[in-house]
Amino acid sequence: MDATETTAALADRLDTARTTRTAVPSLTDTHRLDVDGAYAVQRALVARRRARGERLTGVKLGFTSEAKMAQMGVSEVIVGRLTDAMRVTDDGDLALGGLIHPKVEPEIAYRLGRDVDPGDPTDFLLAAVDAVAPALEVIDSRYRDFRFTYEDVIADNTSAAAYVLGPWSPPRDLRDLKVVLTSGIQETTGSTSAILGDPARALRALRDICHRRVIPLRAGDVVLAGAATAAVPLTAGTTRAEVEGLGAVTVRGV
Numbered sequence: 562m563d564a565t566e567t568t569a570a571l572a573d574r575l576d577t578a579r580t581t582r583t584a585v586p587s588l589t590d591t592h593r594l595d596v597d598g599a600y601a602v603q604r605a606l607v608a609r610r611r612a613r614g615e616r617l618t619g620v621k622l623g624f625t626s627e628a629k630m631a632q633m634g635v636s637e638v639i640v641g642r643l644t645d646a647m648r649v650t651d652d653g654d655l656a657l658g659g660l661i662h663p664k665v666e667p668e669i670a671y672r673l674g675r676d677v678d679p680g681d682p683t684d685f686l687l688a689a690v691d692a693v694a695p696a697l698e699v700i701d702s703r704y705r706d707f708r709f710t711y712e713d714v715i716a717d718n719t720s721a722a723a724y725v726l727g728p729w730s731p732p733r734d735l736r737d738l739k740v741v742l743t744s745g746i747q748e749t750t751g752s753t754s755a756i757l758g759d760p761a762r763a764l765r766a767l768r769d770i771c772h773r774r775v776i777p778l779r780a781g782d783v784v785l786a787g788a789a790t791a792a793v794p795l796t797a798g799t800t801r802a803e804v805e806g807l808g809a810v811t812v813r814g815v
């Protein structure tokens with residue numbers, strides 16, 4: 562098998578894992594995969610979704626907390642793609658039967674008011690933001706027991722499964738805002754400073770990585786900046802995230 566065939570075969574494996582809700586072993590158990598190769602698999606995986614009619618709606622960052630980076634032994638954030646099929650309406654239902662072992666995390670979402678050129682160091686992503694919102698991201702690794710390497714999770718589109726956006730409001734300083742995630746009787750408290758110290762730093766990291774990975778940033782795109790607490794299992798019933806001064810966002814697992 563040459564590199565292109567391997568990329569296609571690994572993308573098929575992850576695509577089938579998602580569509581049949583059957584977790585698979587780590588790709589790196591059987592294949593040598595570097596970071597470039599992992600992004601190539603991600604591209605092929607997302608291309609399969611687009612070929613089925615899904616539309617790209619933005620990007621998401623992962624590994625934006627120091628704890629998670631240390632756990633994975635890495636120092637660089639990862640980027641994945643969002644599509645319209647992943648979007649769940651605020652206060653809407655998300656069918657748990659369509660997922661493998663979903664977890665949910667509270668995030669900050671940015672919306673871009675214009676295109677950004679990731680290759681232009683004077684084109685600041687933050688200056689292109691026209692609105693911010695509280696958000697929930699549902700992650701659902703296609704790997705058994707969420708057991709994966711850094712390269713595996715990149716290939717798997719950074720575990721992206723679904724996202725929910727709360728009310729948009731004008732851009733503002735998002736440093737050090739209290740975040741409360743409530744799921745059933747479980748309450749988890751965090752802060753936006755868990756996102757690289759300041760979610761605005763996540764935007765700087767995003768521009769760099771989009772430049773290197775040739776990912777366009779377009780007007781209207783949503784950017785999920787990263788998690789403000791550890792992810793918790795998404796269970797039946799209501800999960801809500803409240804971000805100080807920004808409002809709340811809710812999803813119902815059904």
Ligand code: 0L1
Pocket residue numbers: 621622623624625698700701702707714719720787788
């Ligand atoms: O969005 C995230 O931070 C999660 C990235 C993937 C890691 C995971 O699945 O736990």
Ligand code: MG
Pocket residue numbers: 621622623666668698700785787788
């Ligand atoms: Mg996330």
